[in-house]
Amino acid sequence: MAADLNELKGMIEAALPGSSAEVIDETGTGDHLRAEVSAPQFEGKSRIDQHRLVKAAVRERFEDGTIHALTIKILD
Amino acid sequence: MADQELTDRVKELIAENQVLLFMKGTPSAPRCGFSMRTVQVLDQMGVEYGAIDVLPALQPLREVTSEISDWETFPQLYVNGELLGGCDIVEEMFENGELAEALGVEQPAAAEPAEAEAPASDEPYKSPPMQIEGS
Secondary structure (H helix, E strand, C coil), X not given: CCCCHHHHHHHHHHHCCCXXXXXXXXXXXXXXXXXXXXXXXXXXXXXXXXXXXXXXXXXXXXXXXXXXXXXXXXXX | CCCHHHHHXXXXXXXXXXXXXXXXXXXXXXXXXHHHHHHHHHHHHCCCEEEEEXXXXXXXXXXXXXXXXXXXXXXXXXXXXXXXXXXXXXXXXXXXXXHHHHHCCCCCHHHCCCCCCCCCCCCCCEXXXXXXXXC
């Protein structure tokens, strides 16, 4: 099952109000994705906590096996 | 629910090792590209670090780190008892100098921008890989 990039973008932006996310399919196989995210919630947080916020937003799609790898790029 | 004994062991290891890497394979024989890249970064920092091969107990260790650090994927680098990140965070922090700061070392010269590949001449000390048995 290939991931729906727009759905993932929506999940991130819904979980982090005011954020902006781009989700890119890096391998063309739909399961190794890259998310570039900027969000006001990142302010003052460590990198790991910023990544935790993004992962938490799409956790459901990890758990159901839709995504296997998500590279996260935080845009400051 | 993570195994309590294993959880305690992992917490102990994190407390005992100032720099600790949970990885797939060993520093000399990584079994995953992300683990290999993280080792390559650490080796440039010239710090002593402990390394734990997670493969013998992958699923139980996932459950443990999920519970104690809210993080399920490996590699995971712990510094001073805190999860710093996985491969991408470690590489990013290496490039912007934050890793050197977290480790309390000087930024290696090879990490300067646009510098050609320049492996350190001295092999940094590595503790032998530690084993965790699945229960």
